[in-house]
Amino acid sequence: MIPKGVTPADDQIAADIFGLSVGYWQDKKFWEKIRGLKLLNREGSRRRIYSKEQLLAARAQEERAKAVNEQPRYDLPPVPVGEHPDDLLDLEESLLALPESRRVTLPTxxxxxxxxxxxxxxxxxxxxxxxxxxxxVGGEDFWRRQTILDWDENRPDRGNPTGRPVGVQESGPRQPSQRAEERRERARQLLAEHPTTLTAKMLGEDLGVHPVHAERILRAARLERVVSLLKGNPDLTAEDVQRETGLHVTSHARKLLDQAREAGADAQ
Incomplete structure (x- = not known):
């Protein structure tokens, strides 16, 4: 868990603060040499997480000690304890944040x-x-505690008669809200105007949404764009897709093209 008020740092950030390569930081286990440095990741997680504030304080104290030829006396800022709605939780911690009666299995x-x-x-x-x-790519996702609790509050209870009965499929896809459709339309417009330069960051700032959400909206807009292009040109190539969507990696363009062909086939 990353407590509210703490700036998270991984091995790469820690190594940068101490002027080391990340490989050297990991091989020498430098985090074990800093007395009082707290690891924020849960046991078994794939990434070590530190408080950047603690790392910066430790580095400054090492530099001062070095200047007077002494051993550093680490006096690190404390890490907050307890639970707060703005704590950041990884995927497994998010599940454990729910009331026990609301938890599903970890694979689910x-x-x-x-x-x-x-x-x-x-x-x-x-x-x-x-x-x-x-x-x-390659990062680790975190959710605010309150984000997960709010989401769960709107999730129907298993067996709740107000939800869809078990085993009964929806008759059709859920319709997006008006606000969601307005965001999609704006993404289509911006992609048409700036096909090679539009980024998720730019879209997120325009829509006022989190960059991760903006990335999803932009992916959907790109897919719609390629589906539309295929209707006029069945021989569309990955290079055409790159030119029309701004994707720089050819394999990503090929994947998008394959998805567009599948979407077009399903619509027929």
Missing amino acids: WRSYRYGKKTRLPDPDFILGGKKVDGEV
Whole structure:
């Protein structure tokens, strides 16, 4: 858990603060040498997480100690304890934030991350990773505690008569809200006006939504664009897709083209 008020840092950020390569930081386990440095990740998580404030304080104290030829006396800022609505939780911690009666199994919860019928809200924060074609690859998702609780509050109880009965499928796709449709239309407009330069960050700032949400909207707009182009040109190539959507990686353009062909076939 990343408590409210703490700036999270991973191994790469920690190594940068201390002027080391990330490989050297990890091989020498430098985090173990800093007395009082608290690891924020739960046991078993794939990424070490630190308080950036603690790392910066430790680095400054090491520099002062070095200047007078002494051993550093680490006096690090405390990490908040307790629970707060703005704490950031990873996927498994988000499940445990729910009342026990509302929890599903961990595999089911993981399926909600990218589910079609039941889907978790967009993450509030992504730690690490790098951006490729507007998408963060290799990062770790985090949700604010309140985000998950609000989402769960609007999730029908299992067996609740107000929800869809078990085993009964919806008669058709759920219709987007007016606000969601307005955002999609704006994304279509901006993509048409700036096909090679529009980014999720730009779209998010225009729509006033989180960048992760904007990335999803932009992906949908790009897919619609390619489906439309295929109708006029069945021999559309990945290079054409790159030119029309601004994707820089050819494999991403091919994937989008394949998805567009499948969507077009399903619509027939």
